[in-house]
Amino acid sequence: MKSAITSKGNSPDSRLDNRFGHCSYFVIFDNETGSTEYIPNPYKDAEEQAGIMSAKYLAGRNVSKIISGEFGIKVKPVLDSLKIQMIIFNSGENTVDDIINLIKNKITK
């Protein structure tokens, strides 16, 4: 199962990006293989519909949950129809590594 995390940079110690559609990087973590992939968000500077385009883009990569700080109002119906789970994690200081560790610990528990 793949999870996407919105990130401000392309390293494990980058912070979670609070915006979904306009985030700098998507980090895709596959909990079956344990691999992580850093993808620059192609819609970062899109004027409109960045959230919807990003949602479709991630759906194309078989992501089943997305962890971000906030989701725009237009994204929710799109993600619902794609059956992608939204997780709002907004405690500010968390890095990509912290979140991946949370998911990893969940599996080993």
Place this chain on the structure above:
Amino acid sequence: MVPPVIKGFKPYGASDAEKKDPVILLFEEYESLKLCDYEMKNHNQASLIMQVSRPTFTRIYAQARIKIAKALTEGRQIVIEGGKVYFDSDWYKCNSCGCYFNHTNKPALVEECPLCGSENVKEVDSDEAGRRIGNKDDICICNKCGYELEHKLGKPCASEICPNCNSRMKRKSANKL
């Protein structure tokens, strides 16, 4: 949009603050203030996010400031609640890591947090977030003696005092009878 992390503010240093009627800051007013003065968006950007027209946004925002100024000046409590908001159903909160998540896999029950795996998860129901959107059939009830009083809209039950035993009243929803 994430619900506010608190339900309100209490002043300190004024002994009579609890006796005064609190100022009720509606959710949309809270949101307008957050967008404008915390996230530093301009009125136009903020109105798009809240999906209202720009003049409407400015009106909501002006109301928010008037209410907060009133609370600060008169030493009143601020209660954040109600308003014309639409609550999405099926949102859950993990009490362990603090994340919010929705539920996509419908027939299955939500048993654990998708992030940290904690089982300490709770549905963000209307009781928690949209508590008093105004069911006029609701009643205030005294936890001690069970005395019931018709609920007045806009007046928190906690500010009603039970005439029998002088303790604070609580809300009893008409839907849960």
